[in-house]
Amino acid sequence: MQANKPTSNKLLKSINQQKVLRLIYTDGPISRVELAEKTGLTQQTITNIVNRLLQDDIVLEMTPTASSGGRKPVPLVIDGSSMYAIGVEVAVEYVRGSLMDFQNKRIYEVTKRKNGNEGYPLRYIIGAVDELLQHVPDRSRLKGIGCSIQGLVDSRQGTVIYSPGLGFRNYPLRDRLEEAYGLPVLLENDVNLLALVENLKGTLAASQNNITIKLDYGIGGAIVANNQLCAGANHVAGEFGHYKVETGEQALKCHCGAKGCLTTIASISGLRRSSWTLENLRAGVSEQEPEAKAKFKQIVDAIGIALGNVITFLNPEHVLLTGALVDELKELLVPELKERIRSNVPETCRGVELVCLPATPNESISAAGLVINEFFDVPLEQLSL
Ligand SMILES: [Zn+2]
Structure with missing residues (x-):
């Protein structure tokens, strides 16, 4: 038993240090006295850790x-301006990276657009990270790389399970990047990450049960029930894009192997299959052009059916809509969807509130936030910041 003691002491020391560090991050400015009160550790232990x-x-x-008499307590804060994190948004058509300090200030941003239909983005990710590294003021103060991925991700294993748009299948992206840079790497699915950020301190902070739906190049969803993100048995919960919205002859084949999925109609890739872009759809609808109006109605009908079903099944308080399609068509889309909810879902579930963000957030910044949260050991999945 004696042999284990130094290890146990070391472990305890680092657990205590992490506790103190997290409190300074979440509650700072905070004094040593308050730290001792909140952690239950002795003044001496706090002094040693703070030193x-x-x-x-x-x-x-x-x-x-x-302060009223006696020695004034010295407030402690995190020195966020001298620690750095890299965040990378790995999207189907581009890779965007941000170098952030721990005060959420962006130091440098880079975007690498992909050429043509090349599916494999590793060299784009490496290219973006290499460029960001040139701008890190002190490499020893860089704490890690976070990635937001448009695809199914097992964040614990650090693998991209499947992303047809990116050309990844069971790909150990975390290991590849850790080997390349010798830094901790964290991966998260783009919609899960957005849902986590919005539930922690954004538009969904007051909500306990909600779904986030991203209508973009593809379509993804995230489910939060009782403040917990539902990953599902195989990390594939929330695959809203593969809800069936068409049957019979007109149902288009989807890359998932099935037919009639929502993503074949109501995503940017779906629009392209019928030779539409978001911009000409929007322009056509505003000019009351019949073909554009018919296409828009098909999209609204499809999303309306899928959304009605998911609201009926999960009874969320809020639905957050995001993504390029929402950014472009928000004023037209949201009133129509509200109407569909009123007519498609049972009265008991109609209290659901449909919310949008002013614009889809810069996901490379949220991805850098993964590193910052990990450094302070903030339990993301518990949404308890
Ligand atoms: Zn599908």
């Missing part, structure tokens, strides 16, 4: 504010 954090330039002491 280490000060020495490593992770924490800063601020000027004490006026």
Whole structure:
């Protein structure tokens, strides 16, 4: 038993340090006294930990504010401006990267657009990260790389399970990037990541049960039930794009192997199959052009059916709609969908609120947030920030 003691002590020391670090991050500015009260650790332990954090330039002491008598407590904050994270958005048509400091300030951004139909994006990711690395003020202060992926991701294993648009299948992306850069790498599905960010501190912060739907090049969804993100048994829950909305002759074949999926109609890739772009669809609808109006109605009908079913089944408080299709067609789409919900779902579920973001967020910034949260050990899946 004796042999294990140094390890146990070391582990305890690092657990305590992590506890203190997290509290300074979430509750800072915070004094040593408050840290001791909130963690239950002794003043001496707190002093030792804070000294280490000060020495490593992770924490800063601020000027004490006026206090009534006695020694003024010194507020502690995270020195966010001298720690960095890289975030990469791996989309079907481009790779976008951001170098962020831990105060969420962007230092540099890069976008690599893909040529033609090349499916394999690793060299684009490497290209983006290499360029960002040139702008890191101090490499030893770079804490990791976070990736937001348009595809099915097993974030624990660090693999892209399947992404037809990216050309990945059971691909160990985390290992490849960790080998290349010697830094911790974190992966998350793009819609799950967006749902996590919005549930933590965004438009869904007050919501406990909600779904996020992204209508973009493809279509993805994320489910939050009782403040927990539902990943499903195989990390494929929320595959809203493969809801069936067409049957019979006119149902188009989908890349998933089935027919009549929502994504074959109501995504950018679906629009392209019938020679539409978002821009000419929007222009055609505004000019009351019959073909465009018919196409728009087909899209609204398809999303309306899928959305009605998922709302009836899950009874969410909120549905967050996002993605390029929503950004472009919001004013036309949202009132129509509200009407469909009123007529398609049972009265008991009609209280659901449809919300949109002003614009789809920069996902490379959210991806850098994965690294920052991991560094402070904030349990993302518990949505408890
Ligand atoms: Zn499908």
